[in-house]
Amino acid sequence: EQNDNTNTAKKYSRDFLLKYAEQCVDLPEGFVTSDIPEVLISGRVSHHDKCDSL
Amino acid sequence: DESGSKKLAYEPHPLEHRWTFWFDRLDNQSDKSNKQATWGSSMRSIYTFSTVEEFWSVYNNIHHPSKLPPPADFHCFKYNIEPKWEDPVCANGGKWTLTFQREKCDNSWLYTLLAMIGEQFDYGDEICGAVVSVRSKNRPDKIALWTKNASNEAAQLSIGRQWKEFLSCNETMGFIFHEDAKRLDRGAKNRYTI
Numbered sequence: 001e002q003n004d005n006t007n008t009a010k011k012y013s014r015d016f017l018l019k020y021a022e023q024c025v026d027l028p029e030g031f032v033t034s035d036i037p038e039v040l041i042s043g044r045v046s047h048h049d050k051c052d053s054l
Numbered sequence: 055d056e057s058g059s060k061k062l063a064y065e066p067h068p069l070e071h072r073w074t075f076w077f078d079r080l081d082n083q084s085d086k087s088n089k090q091a092t093w094g095s096s097m098r099s100i101y102t103f104s105t106v107e108e109f110w111s112v113y114n115n116i117h118h119p120s121k122l123p124p125p126a127d128f129h130c131f132k133y134n135i136e137p138k139w140e141d142p143v144c145a146n147g148g149k150w151t152l153t154f155q156r157e158k159c160d161n162s163w164l165y166t167l168l169a170m171i172g173e174q175f176d177y178g179d180e181i182c183g184a185v186v187s188v189r190s191k192n193r194p195d196k197i198a199l200w201t202k203n204a205s206n207e208a209a210q211l212s213i214g215r216q217w218k219e220f221l222s223c224n225e226t227m228g229f230i231f232h233e234d235a236k237r238l239d240r241g242a243k244n245r246y247t248i
Contacts, residue, residue, distance in 0.1 A: 014169065040128075042118075
């Protein structure tokens with residue numbers, strides 16, 4: 001069990017998470033675009049600027 | 055095929071919490087009383103995700119803050135916590151707020167999301183979620199990090215310091231109690247500053 005000030009089990013660093021950005025380009029199943037405001041949907045976009053801390 | 059192999063190449067990475075994206079395209083009317091009456095009425099949940107892969111699948115297909123038409127708020131909150139003062143989990147909480155030039159906002163928003171979903175905060179359980187507020191050209195964009203127990207000063211200061219560190223931010227920022235914001239609106243003063 002986690003407490004306020006203890007580490008949780010599923011911790012992922014920023015660099016770790018960024019590794020998966022390029023692999024997940026398709027909308028997930030169950031994402032109904034017709035229910036989503038049009039102004040929000042970009043299609044495939046450049047997902048992020050190069051991490052400047054690297 | 056290539057897309058198929060990408061999908062099957064790995065097992066999804068579960069997140070510690072489920073998170074929900076919310077979007078609110080705000081009314082352009084400037085009348086204050088009207089704004090008060092309609093606030094939150096256009097807010098809708100977009101998607102709830104629970105894995106690293108689901109996060110990117112949505113994030114990669116929606117506009118980032120700099121491309122959203124102002125005024126709009128985009129939220130990422132833990133599942134079952136609504137991004138509203140009235141939510142029982144948020145009611146006694148507060149928020150840290152940073153302001154940004156638009157071109158700087160996208161990376162800071164992404165890094166805020168990654169720090170939250172990756173459980174990088176020592177007091178992660180105190181976090182409700184984050185909101186990026188996209189405003190017109192003459193007003194800066196803002197990112198706010200909402201927390202649960204505003205009176206827990208040690209937790210709020212830890213979260214604030216870590217957040218600034220994650221964003222490589224040197225700007226002074228303040229923490230406002232929701233309770234003060236409800237009573238005093240823009241007259242609410244920072245209770246903590248770092």
